Amino acid sequence: MRVGSWLLLLMLLSSAVDASERITDIRFEGNRVTKDRILLQEMTVAVGETADSEAIENSRQAIMNLGLFEWVRWELTDVAEGQLLTISVKEKYYVLPLPRLDGDPDGSYSYGAELRLDNIGGVNQRLKVTLDTSDHVNDEDALKRELSADYSYPRIEGTFYNLDADFKIERTDFDVTEDSTEARYQREYRRIGVGISRWLDTLGPSRGWRIGGGLTLEQRDFSRLSGASLLEDDQAVTLNGSILFDALQDHGYYRSGGVTGYETNIGLKELGSDDFYNRHTVFYRRYHAYGDGHNLNWQLRFGMANGRKFGALAYHIGGADTLRGYDSLDGNAMVLANIEYLKPVWRRLRAVLFADIGNVYPDVLDTDLTELRVGAGFGLRWDVTWFVDLSLRVDVAYGFDAGEVEAYGGTSRTF
Numbered sequence: 001m002r003v004g005s006w007l008l009l010l011m012l013l014s015s016a017v018d019a020s021e022r023i024t025d026i027r028f029e030g031n032r033v034t035k036d037r038i039l040l041q042e043m044t045v046a047v048g049e050t051a052d053s054e055a056i057e058n059s060r061q062a063i064m065n066l067g068l069f070e071w072v073r074w075e076l077t078d079v080a081e082g083q084l085l086t087i088s089v090k091e092k093y094y095v096l097p098l099p100r101l102d103g104d105p106d107g108s109y110s111y112g113a114e115l116r117l118d119n120i121g122g123v124n125q126r127l128k129v130t131l132d133t134s135d136h137v138n139d140e141d142a143l144k145r146e147l148s149a150d151y152s153y154p155r156i157e158g159t160f161y162n163l164d165a166d167f168k169i170e171r172t173d174f175d176v177t178e179d180s181t182e183a184r185y186q187r188e189y190r191r192i193g194v195g196i197s198r199w200l201d202t203l204g205p206s207r208g209w210r211i212g213g214g215l216t217l218e219q220r221d222f223s224r225l226s227g228a229s230l231l232e233d234d235q236a237v238t239l240n241g242s243i244l245f246d247a248l249q250d251h252g253y254y255r256s257g258g259v260t261g262y263e264t265n266i267g268l269k270e271l272g273s274d275d276f277y278n279r280h281t282v283f284y285r286r287y288h289a290y291g292d293g294h295n296l297n298w299q300l301r302f303g304m305a306n307g308r309k310f311g312a313l314a315y316h317i318g319g320a321d322t323l324r325g326y327d328s329l330d331g332n333a334m335v336l337a338n339i340e341y342l343k344p345v346w347r348r349l350r351a352v353l354f355a356d357i358g359n360v361y362p363d364v365l366d367t368d369l370t371e372l373r374v375g376a377g378f379g380l381r382w383d384v385t386w387f388v389d390l391s392l393r394v395d396v397a398y399g400f401d402a403g404e405v406e407a408y409g410g411t412s413r414t415f
Helices: 002-020 036-040 053-064
Strands: 023-029 069-079 082-091 095-103 109-120 125-136 142-153 161-178 181-199 208-227 234-246 255-267 277-289 295-306 315-317 329-331 333-346 349-361 373-383 391-399 404-410
Touching (some): 181 234, 315 333, 315 349
Parallel strands (some): 023 082
Antiparallel strands (some): 095 109, 109 125, 125 142, 142 161, 161 181, 181 208, 315 329
16 A cells, blocks of 8 residues: 555656646747747647757757748746746848849940848748849840749748749840841740649658649740841740758858759640750758858759750859859750858858869760869858848859959859
């Protein structure tokens, strides 16, 4: 009898201890715009569960990975029934207008504006609208005006489905020559695309495997301004698919983890496309954080394609985001590697050393890894943490095969 009483007492004490370690409530502070449910759906702990520090820290990091906050912190407080978990955040600014201005020594120029709206409605919807005008003197006197919009809605209404859509309209005045016959045209290009993707893991953070698909419609209408009739209207209808594994961790002004993915784009005449074509691209990115803002980042990209959409080759590398130190290179097969090392120099300002290695080829059977172009250089990075995805960068690169030095600037990370 006494043994039974002692066992009952021990069970009651154990139950009381367990109750004191359980989360009785979760509260959020600082999220003036972001809705509570957007934070809750990223967490790996819930009310009624044990207040495990590791699980809470994983939840904090998952909320930080949304990219909506400058910082995320947590605190446990003893209350009568157990533990009160408080998550505190500092929201970024969610409206960002940016000017766009660029020019080359040959007289080419572009100017315009970009408007980014992030966290629309407090549910992480994002919209980017871009207006741009450019004149490229070496591209058949092409004067181009374009308006584009990109929209995304992650985890629609708390589900594990994501919606992406894009729209673009572009008018270009240009000269064309065919068999010594000349003409001047205006081309109106229109594109509208929509995609749906889904996270395969239906518990906790928006990370891990994701699959998606979508459809893109592109049309080109040609209006003859002068000269002979040389061009006809055309269109492309593309089926898109993707598989992605996302293990990227956002730490404010640096990142860790990685992303791996495969993307395919297929044009089918059965859907109304004028041409059949297909493109397949795989990529692998890694971000190594060594503390105090030191980062070693690298990526590999491989691509191959068959056919041509609008008569153009599938891959274009060269310039600020791919192969620095070179002008545009086009092909139906691509190999590209980028590596960069970032070191803090003052507060959030970091210096970077980088190297780009890659090339494009007419066809996948023409791929030759002994014929790779190399560019290298240095630059500066300033991740402006009070805005969403704003990283100011300046790079100077030397293309070893081209023998030229090029300078670049931008408002987003290279990869």
